[in-house]
Amino acid sequence: MSEAYDRGKIEDYGRWREFSAGMWAWVLHKFTGWVLIGYLFTHIPVLSTAGTGEYEATLQTLEAIALVRVAEVGLLAVAVFHILNGVRLLFVDLGVGLEAQDKSFYASLIVTGAITVASVPTFMQGVF
Amino acid sequence: MSTQEQQPPETEEEAEAEQAVETEPGAPAETPGERRRRERAERRTAERAPSTDEVEGPTVHLKVYRYDPEVEGKAEPRFDDFYVPREEGMTVLDALMYARDHYDSSLTFRHSCRQGVCGSDALFVNGTQMLGCQTQISDLDDPVRIEPLPHQDVVKDLVVDMEHFYERMHAVEPYFDPDDEPPGEMEEYRQSRENREKIKMATRCIWCGACASSCTIAATDEQYLGPAAINAAYRFAMDEREGDDRMEERMGIVEQEHGVWRCQTQFSCTQVCPKDIPLTEHIQELKREAVKQNLKFW
Numbered sequence: 020m021s022e023a024y025d026r027g028k029i030e031d032y033g034r035w036r037e038f039s040a041g042m043w044a045w046v047l048h049k050f051t052g053w054v055l056i057g058y059l060f061t062h063i064p065v066l067s068t069a070g071t072g073e074y075e076a077t078l079q080t081l082e083a084i085a086l087v088r089v090a091e092v093g094l095l096a097v098a099v100f101h102i103l104n105g106v107r108l109l110f111v112d113l114g115v116g117l118e119a120q121d122k123s124f125y126a127s128l129i130v131t132g133a134i135t136v137a138s139v140p141t142f143m144q145g146v147f
Numbered sequence: 148m149s150t151q152e153q154q155p156p157e158t159e160e161e162a163e164a165e166q167a168v169e170t171e172p173g174a175p176a177e178t179p180g181e182r183r184r185r186e187r188a189e190r191r192t193a194e195r196a197p198s199t200d201e202v203e204g205p206t207v208h209l210k211v212y213r214y215d216p217e218v219e220g221k222a223e224p225r226f227d228d229f230y231v232p233r234e235e236g237m238t239v240l241d242a243l244m245y246a247r248d249h250y251d252s253s254l255t256f257r258h259s260c261r262q263g264v265c266g267s268d269a270l271f272v273n274g275t276q277m278l279g280c281q282t283q284i285s286d287l288d289d290p291v292r293i294e295p296l297p298h299q300d301v302v303k304d305l306v307v308d309m310e311h312f313y314e315r316m317h318a319v320e321p322y323f324d325p326d327d328e329p330p331g332e333m334e335e336y337r338q339s340r341e342n343r344e345k346i347k348m349a350t351r352c353i354w355c356g357a358c359a360s361s362c363t364i365a366a367t368d369e370q371y372l373g374p375a376a377i378n379a380a381y382r383f384a385m386d387e388r389e390g391d392d393r394m395e396e397r398m399g400i401v402e403q404e405h406g407v408w409r410c411q412t413q414f415s416c417t418q419v420c421p422k423d424i425p426l427t428e429h430i431q432e433l434k435r436e437a438v439k440q441n442l443k444f445w
Contacts (some may be wrong), residue, residue: 114432
C-alpha cells in the first residue's frame with residue numbers, strides 16, 4: 020500500500036497536525052524508550068573498568084561539564100515520562116480507564132514536567 | 148409526450164389562477180394539482196436563477212481534492228475551490244452535492260443514504276476522518292479541506308479503492324457459526340440480554356473504513372487486519388452462542404503476528420469512528436482473550 024499511497028506533492032502537507040494524544044503518547048514512548056536503551060548501552064564499555072578507578076575518574080570528568088548536567092536533567096525527564104506512560108499503557112492493556120487515555124497522557128506530561136523542574140536545583144548544584 | 152402537449156394551456160390556467168388569487172380573494176381556489184404545478188415551475192425558475200457565479204449571503208469555502216487519472220491535465224492531484232451558500236444544518240455532504248450540482252458535475256464522491264447508515268461517504272475533512280453526511284459545516288473551520296481517505300488508493304477525486312479494506316474484513320470470517328442447532332425446529336438462537344449488551348457497540352460497524360484509514364499501523368503494515376476487521380471478530384468472539392471450533396479458528400487468525408498484537412493503542416480509530424465504537428477497547432479485550440487461551444496451565 021505504501022507505494023500506492025503517493026498522492027503527489029499535496030499529500031503530506033500538514034499531516035503531522037492530525038496527530039492526537041494517543042499518537043503523541045506512542046511516538047514519545049518509542050522515542051524515550053530508544054533514548055533509555057542507548058543510555059543503558061553506554062554503560063557496557065564503562066562497567067568493565069569498574070574497580071580500577073578509571074570508572075570513577077571518567078564519571079568525575081563528565082560531571083564537571085555543564086552540558087552533561089543539563090543532559091542529565093533531560094535523561095531524568097525521559098525516564099520519568101517513560102515510567103509514567105508505561106503505567107498508563109499497563110492500564111490500557113488491562114482495559115481500565117480507556118475513556119481517560121488522553122487525560123492520563125496529559126497528566127503524565129505535566130507530572131514529568133513538574134518532576135524535571137523540581138530536579139533542576141539538585142542536578143545543577145555547584146556547576147555554575 | 149402527452150403531458151408536454153398539455154403544457155401550454157396549463158401555463159395559461161396557472162396564470163389565470165394566480166391572477167384570480169391576487170385579485171379576488173373570494174374566488175374558488177386553485178386545485179391541488181394546479182398549485183403543485185405552479186410551485187414546481189416557481190421552484191424551477193428559482194433554481195435556475197443563481198446560475199451566475201455570484202452567490203448572495205454567507206458562503207462556505209470548500210477546498211476539494213481533485214484527481215482523475217483518465218483525463219490528461221487532471222492526473223496531477225490538485226485542490227479546487229468551491230464557494231457554496233451556507234445554510235443552516237448543512238453537512239459536508241450537502242455542501243459537496245451543491246458544488247457538484249451547481250459548479251462542476253465531474254466532482255466525484257460516494258454517497259447513498261445521507262444519514263450515516265450506508266458508510267459510503269467517509270472523507271478526510273480538515274485532517275480527520277469523518278462521515279460527510281454526519282458532519283455539520285458549522286462545526287468546521289473555514290476553509291473546509293476535503294480529501295479522500297488517506298492510506299487507500301484514490302480512484303477518482305474523493306473515491307478510494309475499498310477492496311483492500313473489504314478483504315481484511317472478510318479475513319476474520321465474520322459470520323455466525325454455532326456448534327449445535329437450537330432445540331426445536333424453527334427455533335431461534337437465543338442470546339442473553341447481557342451478552343447482547345456486550346456486543347452491541349461492535350454490531351454498529353458500517354464498514355466505512357474511517358478507522359483503518361486513521362490507523363498509523365494499518366498505514367505501514369499492509370497485512371495488519373485493522374480496527375474494523377478486529378471489531379468484526381470481536382462481535383462474534385464475544386457472542387456466547389458462537390461455536391467453539393469457529394471461535395478457536397477465528398482467535399487463531401486474530402492472534403497472528405499481523406492481528407491484534409500490531410495495535411499500539413494510539414486510539415486514533417476510536418476517535419474517528421462515526422458510530423462511536425470503542426475499537427481500542429475491543430482490540431485490547433481480544434488481546435487479553437488471546438493470552439488467556441494460550442496461557443492455559445491447567
